[in-house]
Amino acid sequence: MNVALQTRPPALSEYYSETKCIWCDGCGNYGIWTAVKYALVELNLHPWQVCLCYDVGCNGNGSDKIEGYRFHGLHGRVIPFAAGAKLANMRIPVIAFAGDGATFSEGIGHLIHGVRSNYPITFVLHNNTNYGLTTGQASSLTPQGQSMNTSPNGIPEHTLASMELIFSLNPTFVARGFSGDIKLMTRILKAAIQHRGFAFVEMLQACPTYNHFATHEYLLNKYFDANADGHDPSNLQQAKALATQVQDRIACGILYQRGDIPHFYDRLIPRQGVETTCVEEVRRYDVSKYWKELA
Amino acid sequence: MVGASGQGVNSIGAIIAKGLKRSGYCVFGYREYPSLIKGGHASYQLDISNQRIRSTETKVNVLIALNHHGLELNMEELKPGGIVLHVTPGWQFPEHHQKLIAERSLRVIYFPVDDILDRLGARAILSNVLLTAFVWSMLDQDLDALKSLVGEKFAKKKALLELNMRCIDEGFSFVDPEQGRISVALPPPDTDFAGHLLITGSQAMGLGAVHAGVRLYAGYPMTPSSPLLSFVAELENKTHMVVKQAEDEITAAQIVSGAMYMGTRALTATSGVGFDLMSETLSLNAMIENPTVFVLAQRPGPATGLPTWTAQSGLLQAANCSAGEFTRCVISVSNSQDAFDLMPVAFNLAEQYQISVIVLTDKQIAEALYTQQPYDLETAEIDRGRLVVDPEKLKLLKSSDRFDPHAKSGVSLRWLPGSEAATYCAQGDEHNSMGAVDESSLNTKSQMEKRLKKFHGLKAGFPAPHLSICGRSATTTDWMDTGDEIELLAIGWGSTGDVLQDVMCSDELRGAEDRLFALHLSLAAPHRRTSEIGHAVETHRPGGAELSGAVGHAHQDGMRHGYPG
Numbered sequence: 001m002n003v004a005l006q007t008r009p010p011a012l013s014e015y016y017s018e019t020k021c022i023w024c025d026g027c028g029n030y031g032i033w034t035a036v037k038y039a040l041v042e043l044n045l046h047p048w049q050v051c052l053c054y055d056v057g058c059n060g061n062g063s064d065k066i067e068g069y070r071f072h073g074l075h076g077r078v079i080p081f082a083a084g085a086k087l088a089n090m091r092i093p094v095i096a097f098a099g100d101g102a103t104f105s106e107g108i109g110h111l112i113h114g115v116r117s118n119y120p121i122t123f124v125l126h127n128n129t130n131y132g133l134t135t136g137q138a139s140s141l142t143p144q145g146q147s148m149n150t151s152p153n154g155i156p157e158h159t160l161a162s163m164e165l166i167f168s169l170n171p172t173f174v175a176r177g178f179s180g181d182i183k184l185m186t187r188i189l190k191a192a193i194q195h196r197g198f199a200f201v202e203m204l205q206a207c208p209t210y211n212h213f214a215t216h217e218y219l220l221n222k223y224f225d226a227n228a229d230g231h232d233p234s235n236l237q238q239a240k241a242l243a244t245q246v247q248d249r250i251a252c253g254i255l256y257q258r259g260d261i262p263h264f265y266d267r268l269i270p271r272q273g274v275e276t277t278c279v280e281e282v283r284r285y286d287v288s289k290y291w292k293e294l295a
Numbered sequence: 296m297v298g299a300s301g302q303g304v305n306s307i308g309a310i311i312a313k314g315l316k317r318s319g320y321c322v323f324g325y326r327e328y329p330s331l332i333k334g335g336h337a338s339y340q341l342d343i344s345n346q347r348i349r350s351t352e353t354k355v356n357v358l359i360a361l362n363h364h365g366l367e368l369n370m371e372e373l374k375p376g377g378i379v380l381h382v383t384p385g386w387q388f389p390e391h392h393q394k395l396i397a398e399r400s401l402r403v404i405y406f407p408v409d410d411i412l413d414r415l416g417a418r419a420i421l422s423n424v425l426l427t428a429f430v431w432s433m434l435d436q437d438l439d440a441l442k443s444l445v446g447e448k449f450a451k452k453k454a455l456l457e458l459n460m461r462c463i464d465e466g467f468s469f470v471d472p473e474q475g476r477i478s479v480a481l482p483p484p485d486t487d488f489a490g491h492l493l494i495t496g497s498q499a500m501g502l503g504a505v506h507a508g509v510r511l512y513a514g515y516p517m518t519p520s521s522p523l524l525s526f527v528a529e530l531e532n533k534t535h536m537v538v539k540q541a542e543d544e545i546t547a548a549q550i551v552s553g554a555m556y557m558g559t560r561a562l563t564a565t566s567g568v569g570f571d572l573m574s575e576t577l578s579l580n581a582m583i584e585n586p587t588v589f590v591l592a593q594r595p596g597p598a599t600g601l602p603t604w605t606a607q608s609g610l611l612q613a614a615n616c617s618a619g620e621f622t623r624c625v626i627s628v629s630n631s632q633d634a635f636d637l638m639p640v641a642f643n644l645a646e647q648y649q650i651s652v653i654v655l656t657d658k659q660i661a662e663a664l665y666t667q668q669p670y671d672l673e674t675a676e677i678d679r680g681r682l683v684v685d686p687e688k689l690k691l692l693k694s695s696d697r698f699d700p701h702a703k704s705g706v707s708l709r710w711l712p713g714s715e716a717a718t719y720c721a722q723g724d725e726h727n728s729m730g731a732v733d734e735s736s737l738n739t740k741s742q743m744e745k746r747l748k749k750f751h752g753l754k755a756g757f758p759a760p761h762l763s764i765c766g767r768s769a770t771t772t773d774w775m776d777t778g779d780e781i782e783l784l785a786i787g788w789g790s791t792g793d794v795l796q797d798v799m800c801s802d803e804l805r806g807a808e809d810r811l812f813a814l815h816l817s818l819a820a821p822h823r824r825t826s827e828i829g830h831a832v833e834t835h836r837p838g839g840a841e842l843s844g845a846v847g848h849a850h851q852d853g854m855r856h857g858y859p860g
Contacts, residue, residue: 049713077545283508
C-alpha cells in the first residue's frame with residue numbers, strides 16, 4: 001500500500017452513501033459493511049483512494065451503499081477483476097467481496113488461482129452458508145443433508161472443506177471474523193489491507209431469512225478471538241487446526257500470516273525497478289527497436 | 296516445403312524467406328499444419344516475387360518433400376516444368392505420378408540427406424540446413440548471405456555454428472549426379488524490399504498493441520491467438536509490460552477489464568469457444584461502460600473445430616453474442632499492415648465511446664509471413680476520449696457525471712479510481728447516473744438509450760468499405776466512368792481482401808482492369824448491412840444518384856489507415 005499522506009484525515013461520514021440499505025433486518029452484512037468503513041478510515045484512506053470490488057449476491061448489493069471507487073460485476077468473477085485492477089495500479093488498495101456461492105461454487109477456480117498467485121489484494125468472503133439473493137439455495141458450504149430451496153430432501157453432496165482447501169494453496173494471510181463483532185472485523189480488515197499479498201478473510205455472517213441452522217446466536221455462542229487467546233499467526237500447524245476444527249468453538253482473528261513470500265507483482269521480472277504504474281504508462285511507444293530482429 | 300510436424304518444415308521456410316527478403320524479394324509465407332506436435336502432414340509455402348504479393352498461389356513451382364507422404368500428397372500441386380526435390384532413398388513414384396511427371400515435364404531431384412549427414416557426423420535435425428543451402432544455390436543466391444543469416448541464429452553457440460556452416464557448404468555445393476546443376480531463375484530483385492520487415496500478423500498485432508500504449512496483456516493459449524500471447528511475452532523484458540497467462544479465458548477477460556477500469560490499456564486475445572467464455576465480460580463491460588479491446592482470432596468451429604486451420608467464422612459471434620443489446624464495435628484486420636495500424640484505432644474507439652472493440656483476425660493472418668514496409672510510427676494518436684485527469688477539473692466532478700444519461704452521444708465523462716474526485720460505482724446491474732442500482736422503468740429506458748446512442752456516433756465516424764479496381768484504389772470518377780461495364784464486384788472483408796487484390800492483379804485478369812471492382816470492409820460492425828452496401832452499388836451506376844454512404848467515404852478514409860483495397 002502506498003497512498004499519499006493527507007493533511008485532512010478521513011471521516012466515517014465520507015463513506016456515507018445516500019443509497020438506502022436493502023438488506024433484511026438482522027443481516028450480517030450490516031456489521032461487515034460497518035467494519036469495512038471503520039477499517040478504511042482507521043487506515044487513513046479517503047473514499048477516492050480505494051477500489052472496492054463486489055461480486056453478485058446480497059453482499060454485492062452493498063456496492064452502492066458505501067462511497068469509494070466501486071465495481072459490481074458478475075457472479076464468481078470478482079477475484080480476477082480485482083487482480084487486474086490492482087496490477088494496473090499498485091498504489092491503490094483493492095478489496096474484493098464475494099459470497100460463499102460465488103467463491104466456492106461458481107468462481108472456485110478463480111479463488112484457487114488467486115491464492116496461488118498471491119495477488120496483492122484483500123478478499124473478503126461473506127459466508128452465510130447459502131445463496132441469499134436467489135432465495136435460499138444451497139452453496140457448497142451448506143452442511144450436507146440440510147434441506148434448502150432446491151434440495152427439499154437435503155443436500156446430497158459433501159460440504160466442501162473450505163479452510164482445508166485454502167490451506168492447501170499455501171496462503172499468506174488467512175483470517176476469520178464474525179459479523180456480530182465489528183471491533184474484531186475491523187482489526188482483521190486493517191491487517192488484511194496492509195498485508196503484502198493475497199489476504200483471505202472469511203466473515204461468518206448471519207442470514208436471518210434463509211439460514212436457520214447457523215444463526216447469529218449460534219455463531220455468537222461459538223466464536224472466540226484466537227489472538228486474544230494467545231494464538232500466534234505465524235504458527236502454520238496451529239492456524240490450520242484452528243481454522244478447520246470448528247465443531248465446538250469457532251476460532252476467529254488473524255489465524256495465519258507470513259510476509260516473507262513475494263506477491264505476484266513483486267515476482268514480475270519486467271516490473272522490477274519500474275516506479276510508475278501501468279496506468280501512468282499509457283502513451284504511444286516507439287516500437288522500431290522491437291522489430292530489428294524481424295528485418 | 297512439405298513433411299511431418301517436427302521435421303523443421305517451418306524453419307526451412309522462414310530462413311529462406313528472410314534471406315530472399317534481404318536479397319530484395321517480396322515473400323509471402325503460408326503455413327498449414329495439423330493440431331499435433333510431431334507427425335501428421337505439414338506444409339510451408341513461400342511465394343516469391345519482385346513485386347508486391349499478398350497471398351499464396353494454389354500451384355507451386357518447386358516441391359520440397361521431407362518425407363514420402365509429402366510426395367504422395369502434394370505432387371498434383373506442381374506447375375508444368377516444376378521441380379520435385381525429395382530426400383527419400385530409393386523412392387519409386389507410383390504410376391499416376393510417373394504419368395504426371397511426364398505430362399508436366401517435372402524434374403525430380405533426390406537429395407541424399409542421410410548420406411551427407413553420416414559423412415559429417417551431424418544429427419538429423421541439420422537436414423534442414425542442408426536442404427536450405429541446396430535450395431539457396433538453386434535460387435542462385437549468395438552463399439555468404441545465407442551464412443550470415445544462419446550465423447545470427449547461432450551466434451552464441453560456437454560448436455553448433457561450425458557444424459551449421461559445414462552443412463551450408465555441403466548443401467550449397469551439392470550437384471545432382473544425373474541432372475547437373477539445377478537453377479531456378481528468379482526475376483531481378485527490387486532493393487526496396489530489402490529494408491522491409493518479415494513479420495507475421497500476430498507479431499504485427501503485438502507491435503501495434505505496444506505502440507498503442509497497451510501495458511497489460513492477459514491471455515489463455517488457444518490457436519490461432521497463442522502466437523500473439525507468445526510474442527508479447529517474448530517482448531516483456533523489453534517493454535516492461537505485465538504479461539499474464541491466465542487460468543482460463545474468463546480470467547483473462549476479467550483481468551483485462553479490471554485493468555482497463557483502473558485506467559491502463561490492456562489487451563486479451565482468444566479464439567472461437569474461448570471468446571464464448573469471454574462474452575459475459577463483454578456484456579459486463581457494456582453495462583459499466585468500460586472500454587476494452589478483445590482480439591478474436593477466428594478458426595473454424597463449431598466447438599474446438601479445426602484448431603490449426605483458417606476461416607472467417609467469427610463475425611456474427613463477435614457482432615451478436617452476449618446478454619441484452621448494446622453498442623459494440625467489430626473491426627477486422629486484413630493483413631500485417633492494419634494488424635498494426637488498427638490496434639491504436641481499436642483502443643481509441645474503445646476509449647472514445649467507452650465500449651468494447653472486438654478485433655477480428657484469423658489463422659491466415661496470425662501465422663502468415665508478410666513482407667512489410669516498416670510501420671509509420673508518427674501517425675497514430677493516443678485518444679483517451681472523455682477521460683478527465685486534470686486535478687482542477689476532477690474536483691468539479693459529481694458522481695452523477697459518470698453515467699449521465701444526458702451526455703452528448705451517450706458518452707459521459709470518465710475518471711479513474713485513485714483520482715481525487717467524487718467517486719462512483721461501475722455497476723453491473725442497471726443503474727442510475729452515479730452507478731447506484733435503479734430498476735425503475737424511467738431510468739432503465741434512459742440508460743439503455745444512453746448506451747445505444749453511442750452507435751450513431753460510432754457509425755458516423757466509421758471509414759466506409761474501401762473500393763478498388765483491380766488493385767488500384769478507386770475513386771468516384773473511376774466508378775462512374777465504367778459505364779455499364781462492371782463485370783464483377785467482389786465484396787470481401789478480413790484476410791480475403793489481400794487474396795482478392797492478388798487475384799485482380801493476376802496475369803489471367805489483365806485486360807479486364809476497368810470492369811472488376813472490389814469492395815473491402817475493415818470495420819464490420821456496427822453493421823453496414825448488405826442492403827446498405829447494395830444500395831451504394833445501385834446508386835453508383837452512371838447517371839444515378841450522387842455517391843453516398845458506404846462507398847463515398849472510402850476514398851477519403853480508406854487508405855488513411857492503410858486499409859487494403
